[in-house]
Amino acid sequence: MSDDNFVKIAKALSDKTRFRILKEITDKKSYTCGDCEEIAELSQPTVSHHLKILFDANLLNSEKDGRFVLVSLNKKTLEAFCDSILDLTNKI
Amino acid sequence: MSDDNFVKIAKALSDKTRFRILKEITDKKSYTCGDCEEIAELSQPTVSHHLKILFDANLLNSEKDGRFVLVSLNKKTLEAFCDSILDLTNKI
DNA sequence: CCGACATATTCATAAATTTCAATATATGAA
């Protein structure tokens, strides 16, 4: 993973609202953006903004379902991110 | 690990200068703050600021050696951070 | 088509972050 990509993912993870959303959506198969508003307890535009950051970092998959957008965790990105971190520790 | 602690570590990792410093200091046993200035190619106060953020997130150990401060990677923090991420993926 | 709803975008504001010059502190050497 490139340094830029690593930093982008870390930045996406570095906000408590976004982390709360990620933690919550691991439990169910799919969540709508509206579900995420309830989790975050913030306005719709703000949550939409946070979801975009998570999506741009490839931490979320999204899928249209009529009027809804269903989001789910992108496991591969999280695993690749972990691998990059463990690369640091394994060099010691 | 608490959510606050997770977010603090992610924030510390979410800057390219800080990530570059962390990557570099895995190679040698110990680095001085001056070494980190060379790595970062930024002013001394700026690097000192970045090192403080890494230290506050427990990503760096530091040890005084006369006039110098030697910094090294805190492997345990990185591993605990990874564990928290993998907790997310394992719930899917 | 129209009204209701889900999500995205624009715009403005407030807060946080990055950066460095200047300065302070601390330590070793002469």
Next chain:
DNA sequence: TTCATATATTGAAATTTATGAATATGTCGG
């Protein structure tokens, strides 16, 4: 003690980020 060096802190400017009101877009049901 005095000077030179290593690091920390302060203060200020520029940039980025988080937030929400207003608005736009898109989709379903009638």
